Amino acid sequence: MNFKKSEKLYQKGLTHLVGAVNSPVRAFSSVGGNPLFIKKAKGSKIYDVDGNEYVDLVVSYGPMILGHRHKAVEKAAKKALKKGYSFGASTEAEIKLAKIVCDAFPEMDKVRFVNSGTEAVLSGIRLARAYTGKDKIIKFSGCYHGHQDALLVAAGSGLATLSLPGSKGVPEGAVKNTLIAEYNNLESVKKHFEEHDDIAGVIIEPIGGNMGVVIPQNNFLKKLKEYLQSKGALLIADEVMTGFRSTFGGAQEKLGVVADITCLGKVIGGGFPVGAYGARNEIMENVAPLGGMYQAGTLSGNPIAMAGGISTLTELKKQNPYDKFQEIGSILEVILLESAKKYNVDVVVNRFGSMMNPFFTKNKVTNFKEAQASDTEKFAVFFWEMIKNGVFLPPSQFEAWFLNSAISDKDIKIIAHATDKAMLAVSKI
Numbered sequence: 424m425n426f427k428k429s430e431k432l433y434q435k436g437l438t439h440l441v442g443a444v445n446s447p448v449r450a451f452s453s454v455g456g457n458p459l460f461i462k463k464a465k466g467s468k469i470y471d472v473d474g475n476e477y478v479d480l481v482v483s484y485g486p487m488i489l490g491h492r493h494k495a496v497e498k499a500a501k502k503a504l505k506k507g508y509s510f511g512a513s514t515e516a517e518i519k520l521a522k523i524v525c526d527a528f529p530e531m532d533k534v535r536f537v538n539s540g541t542e543a544v545l546s547g548i549r550l551a552r553a554y555t556g557k558d559k560i561i562k563f564s565g566c567y568h569g570h571q572d573a574l575l576v577a578a579g580s581g582l583a584t585l586s587l588p589g590s591k592g593v594p595e596g597a598v599k600n601t602l603i604a605e606y607n608n609l610e611s612v613k614k615h616f617e618e619h620d621d622i623a624g625v626i627i628e629p630i631g632g633n634m635g636v637v638i639p640q641n642n643f644l645k646k647l648k649e650y651l652q653s654k655g656a657l658l659i660a661d662e663v664m665t666g667f668r669s670t671f672g673g674a675q676e677k678l679g680v681v682a683d684i685t686c687l688g689k690v691i692g693g694g695f696p697v698g699a700y701g702a703r704n705e706i707m708e709n710v711a712p713l714g715g716m717y718q719a720g721t722l723s724g725n726p727i728a729m730a731g732g733i734s735t736l737t738e739l740k741k742q743n744p745y746d747k748f749q750e751i752g753s754i755l756e757v758i759l760l761e762s763a764k765k766y767n768v769d770v771v772v773n774r775f776g777s778m779m780n781p782f783f784t785k786n787k788v789t790n791f792k793e794a795q796a797s798d799t800e801k802f803a804v805f806f807w808e809m810i811k812n813g814v815f816l817p818p819s820q821f822e823a824w825f826l827n828s829a830i831s832d833k834d835i836k837i838i839a840h841a842t843d844k845a846m847l848a849v850s851k852i
């Protein structure tokens with residue numbers, strides 16, 4: 424396996440692109456080496472420009488839940504393309520996707536489409552403030568909610584990978600209403616309520632996916648919702664990663680919790696740029712043109728993106744792959760753990776349905792601090808051995824791996840073989 428063409432493109436890309444990437448998570452900062460350049464993808468596989476083939480466990484950081492270029496999605500997008508790309512006016516497709524989305528969440532009467540998860544969350548936060556008339560928002564350390572100013576503190580994803588406590592260029596004023604709590608620690612939330620009476624709500628990834636996978640323990644989410652209700656504050660579920668992935672109704676359905684505002688992205692567009700935020704009528708009626716909270720978008724509800732979303736969600740409903748994800752996920756979990764045991768490597772595997780990852784640590788991982796105790800050098804060695812043996816992973820200890828419904832038994836064998844080689848390599852450092 425060689426990466427010569429990727430290497431060449433990387434050098435070329437450095438001239439006019441920052442770090443030759445358009446999102447820092449794509450840089451190989453924490454694993455060393457240079458990013459791979461992709462030529463194409465199909466089904467469960469992704470191919471780089473040097474012709475190397477990989478089983479893809481990144482799937483564009485989540486959206487490609489049916490695998491790449493699913494027939495139904497490709498057909499729908501091509502059909503939409505022929506009718507025009509953007510109109511700046513309403514289409515029937517928006518109504519169709521809105522119904523599919525609202526039907527999936529019990530208390531979602533209305534939804535507004537935007538173009539990314541970042542936009543979905545920044546709008547959801549604005550809505551919580553507009554509805555409650557309060558300014559403060561609690562977020563959990565290690566959770567990532569896109570790159571809006573107010574939430575770029577103690578964030579996961581690329582900030583965790585690059586060990587950044589926050590972002591330069593964010594004025595103090597932009598984060599003065601952001602309070603930080605610890606995941607799985609209700610007391611840390613209560614403490615803020617004891618000190619402040621102007622908290623609009625709490626935003627949470629119902630399954631943490633941006634510090635690696637972190638799962639709520641002991642009904643944490645249910646208890647959080649009950650507590651917030653008693654305080655008249657809103658629960659804002661950032662289901663950008665988990666929506667239509669944990670199951671069709673998202674992590675909320677799996678965990679038996681209903682949020683006041685739900686933010687969506689990734690799978691909802693099936694690889695096209697779509698985000699959304701939704702809630703019950705009483706909340707959504709605050710959004711313009713019905714109410715005074717302004718939020719807009721030239722390309723929002725884009726017809727190609729809507730077609731991608733409708734076809735992806737319709738196919739997902741038909742396939743209902745969630746039991747299969749559970750099955751494949753538990754097989755991969757066993758593969759990772761047995762291989763770690765064989766080579767005497769300390770590994771903890773966290774998994775929730777089709778989201779999982781190993782942490783190179785001895786102790787359980789239930790919050791950001793525990794995730795940060797992982798050995799990132801070991802992860803870097805593991806990552807490159809997986810790549811060399813045909814498995815494409817996110818280049819960070821703090822990112823989730825995602826399953827897709829095109830993964831085959833043969834792919835699982837490739838992953839098992841690569842894992843064995845990778846754990847052996849880790850055991851030698």
Ligand SMILES: Cc1ncc(COP(=O)(O)O)c(C=O)c1O
Binds near residue numbers: 544633661
């Ligand atoms: C939970 C969560 N929220 C928000 C975002 C932001 O979405 P986007 O990258 O589409 O702006 C992401 C991923 O990036 C995410 O994982």
Ligand SMILES: NCC(=O)CCC(=O)O
Binds near residue numbers: 484822
């Ligand atoms: N977990 C990381 C993401 O989901 C974001 C991807 C990106 O920012 O490119």
